[in-house]
Structures are given as structure tokens and as C-alpha cells.
Amino acid sequence: MKKLINAPENVVREALAGMAAAHPDLLRVYVDPDYITRADAPVQGKVALVSGGGSGHEPLHGGFVGKGMLDAACPGAIFTSPVPDQMLAAARAVHGDAGILFIVKNYTGDVMNFELAAELATAEGIPVASVVTNDDVAVRDSLYTAGRRGVGVTVLVEKIAGAAAEAGADLATCQRIAEKVNTQGRSMGMALTSCTVPHVGRPTFDLPDDQMEIGIGIHGEPGRTRQQLASAAAIAELLARPILEDLPFRRGDQVLAFVNGMGGTPLIELYVMYHELSKILAGEGITISRSLVGNYITSLEMAGCSFTLLRLDDELTRLWDAPVLTPALRWGM
């Protein structure tokens, strides 16, 4: 195992300390229970967005804490759900008397723990609403999930609902917008290589040199098929077609096209994949009006990528364009 770490059991805490040191203007990091808040939390009168999940998907979620996006993030151990104590402490810390929106990726542990935290917070008089993302069209049920997994669309929910909250929308409105993003978004991913969880010390799965996994999950869960390596053009078809057919996206749609790297794939390849996706969409009469290309929801050093398409309307476009100031996504301020 070749990693830039000290003891495997300290990776998450040390990375949190690094985030605190690198972004004192944006973030506050708390330990035991572990959570990250924006530096100016709580923002009085603003709905607070709280997300979280296993670590190893950076910059998700901690890198999206800041103005115009998340108020707090709760990092679990690598590929392991955070616990309700973290979410409850985060909710208390960021509650600005306008309620809390939990943004939860659909994995069994995350859903269960966020539900328990919501009950505990509600019992304390903190209003909580939740949205569960489930945009992955690859498989219906998986190793860790009943129903579809929540993947790339989570980044877009955090940005777009975060902009709504920043603009003063109430809790019900933030929840409605978050659910609209999830409803209008679809994703699918693939891997060329596995990744190694530090405290495990060996690759999560074996993938022969001539094979790839199509429809993989962000924890390395099996996808739809394992098949021979193929060209970027062929891989783009394998990812884009199930996405397009599922919503379905239609001629004339305006979309946000998000090509995400799994962590170990260089940017030059992600742009090759974006080119292939843009050609497929042009062929279907679908217009890309916004884009995002880079490593935003990763699986440690896994090589591979995912596509996410979000059907845009005026409301979502305006909220996407709104200023944001986080470690990993920033513009307009």
C-alpha cells in the first residue's frame, strides 16, 4: 500500500487538521464528535444544510462547506457512515433558528443514522427536513443500499439548495429544491482500477489488467457488468445511454453535464470523456448549458469516472450560478 499517510487509523483526523490549517477563513473543524462547519456558523435566520458520509470521497462533503453551500459536514471513517452524535452536534452548531436540511446519500447506514439524528434534533426543538439522493441508475439495489445509490447529484444538490438557503429560502423551499435536483438528475460511474482503504491495506476488489467495471459504486461495490477495456467513446456510450433513457432526457432539454473523476484519473482523460459526452448529447438534441469537470465525489485513488446529467430549468440554473465560497467549489466571491 503506497499512501501519503501516517498511521492508517489517523488518516481522517489528520486530514481534518490539514483542512482546518489550510482554510481558517472558511472552516471550523471540531473533533469528538467530528464535524466541519463554515467559519461564520451559525448564520442567524438562514436554513442550515448538513451533509456527511464516509470519508474517502473528498472533496465531498467537507470541501463543500462554506458560503452558498453546506453549513456543516460530518465525516465518517473511510467508506463508513458517520454516527448520529456527529450529525446532532453539527445540527446544534449551525442551527440559525430557521431549521436544518439534512442531505443524505442513499446508503443504508447513512440513511439510518441521519434519521436517528433528525429525531434527536427534533426532540430538542430543532426543525429538520431531509432529502435522500438516489441518482445512480447503474443498479437497483447494491451491497450497501436498498434502492439506488446517491452519487454525483449530491454535489449538485449541495450547491443548488445551498444557494437557495443563502438567498433566504425557508426550510420547505430548500427541501423542495433539493428534491427537484435529485428528481431531475441521473448518474452512472465506472472504474479502471480498485482503491485501497488504508486500514484494510489491500485493494477493495481485484480487476484484471484488461477489464473494467461499469456501473461501479463509490465504495467499490459491483456494478452492472465487468467487461473488456474499451475506448473512451465506447465507455461514454455505456454510461450516457442508461442515464438518458432513465429520466428520460429529451430533445430540447437543457442540462448541466458533470464529468467526475474517481480520484486517480488525470484531468486530461476527464476532458476526453467530456468531449465524448458532449458529442452524444449533441446527437440527441440536448443542450449543455452548464458544466462541471473534475474530481468532486471520489473513491480514494480509484481510476475511473462518472457522468451526472441534471435537467435544468430557470430556477436551478440561477441557483447553480449563484456565488459560492468553499475549499473545492468557489466562484463569484
Added chain:
Amino acid sequence: MKKLINAPENVVREALAGMAAAHPDLLRVYVDPDYITRADAPVQGKVALVSGGGSGHEPLHGGFVGKGMLDAACPGAIFTSPVPDQMLAAARAVHGDAGILFIVKNYTGDVMNFELAAELATAEGIPVASVVTNDDVAVRDSLYTAGRRGVGVTVLVEKIAGAAAEAGADLATCQRIAEKVNTQGRSMGMALTSCTVPHVGRPTFDLPDDQMEIGIGIHGEPGRTRQQLASAAAIAELLARPILEDLPFRRGDQVLAFVNGMGGTPLIELYVMYHELSKILAGEGITISRSLVGNYITSLEMAGCSFTLLRLDDELTRLWDAPVLTPALRWGM
């Protein structure tokens, strides 16, 4: 070779097409000769910054084209210098009648080709000044370079001199500021793994499972030592000490601390390394007043990282903070 590509010989062109498709608001991409300009080039009355180099280091340089940073970038084949025709065409396209600043990493081919392009442009009546970055303290001469290599500080030169140009500084001032950044900056890198150039199809070098290369170059050139894997803390010492001693940085200095990923290392590890670097600097009485953490000057999918420290003064800090709007670095607009 596991890569998200079509034919190896088309990777650069297809990635350029992907950049053009993803960022039509920011960039224009030209082919044969290949170069990228900001969408609103030429900006009349503004000094234009032009950089370039071998591809495979993305987002450097094309990802830094836009308002407040580069006016144009010239991508060569992977790990291969661009040719003078590209630089000349780029200079013509972005010349706003205030002259051109070439920003050149110190590699023999790049230096030679930018020099020739400068002569050709000057002969056409386009004033050109140049700055050559040579911040890598690891080795004095290398496989491809007489003198020190230009690495991480190049990103900072492009941002800071770009801000000066955007604010209306003249060519001599932009050159002075670029040279100051290079003079006040030092870098060193390391690798855990090699990378594979697509048209070669096999790793650039072999690195046993228990070894790492300290002081490596961004094309995989040998560094100072090849040694046993070590902890993040030990690696941080191996990179930071030569940097600190070289300038030298002194107690009371304010610095920009830049922890850069080589392409295949996940962000969580870069933050672990940032934490180690921050502890070393605190111990030396050096204050980190600005930071940058992420994959900004890469070597395809190489795993590893580099440290760059830049001694800041008020002028450099103000220019670093100025708004920038490029695919890979954006804030304030």
C-alpha cells in the same frame, strides 16, 4: 495501460475539444497550431500572458487561461515541448498592443522554443518579455534541464502576474512581479508511483512496491534519492527542509503554502501532507497566510505530491487575492 482514451495520438486534441466544449464562456481553442486563449482575447491595452509546455500536467497550463491569469496556453504533446509556431500564433491572437509576457518552465525544449518564438514575435513588432521559472530545489541539473526545473511556482507566477496584468500593469512591471514570485518561491516533489505516457504504453520508470522517489521531476526524471517508503511526517520533512534552507525562509516570514498532487493521489492524503507541512512551518516560526491544496501541476496519474513555498509581501498577497476566473482556479468573479 488503463486509460480513458481513444487512440493515444489523439489524447491532447480530444482533451482540447473537451475543454472547448466545457468552457465556452471562458476559452477559445485553436487547432494547428494548437493553442487556447481566453474567450475575450485580445484585451486591448492589457499585457497578455502566454505560457505552455508539454501536456500531461493538467490543469497547467490550459486550465489557467481566463480573466486574471493567462491570456493563452500552448499545449505540446504529452511531456513534450510545444513548438514556436504555437507560441507565435498565440502571441498574435492575444496581443492587445501592450506586449506579451512569456512564462516558461525551465526545461531545455521549452526555453529554446519560447526564445525562438519571442524573436519571431519581436520581428513582427510584438514586444515580448519572458520569465523562466526554476524553483525546484531537488536537483541542480536534470535529464531535460540545465539548471533547476520550473515546477509549482509556475502556477503562482501565472496567478500573480496575471492579476498585475489584469489591473493594468505594463510589461516591465508584469515581468518584474513574475520574476519576484520565482525568486521568492521554492519547490520539491516526490512520487510513490510512476505514470504512463499514452503513446509509450508502459510506465516511465519502475518503482518497487516498497520504494519512493524523492525530488522527482514532473516528467518522471530521477530525483535526489530513491528510498524506502516512509510516513507522511517523514516525507514532509524530506521535502520541506531543502526548500526552507534554500531560499532561505526565515522566522517571521509570511508564506503561501502550496501542497500539490501529482495526479493520482487523493485529496485526503494531500490534506494529511498539508497538516505535516503546517506543523513544520509553525515550528520554524513561519506563518502560512495563504494556501493552495490540490492537483494543479500534475504528471498524469502519478501518485505523489510536491510542496511549494512562496515568501509573500503586501504586493504579492494583494495580487494573489485578486479575482480570477479560469477553469481550474476561480474566485471573486
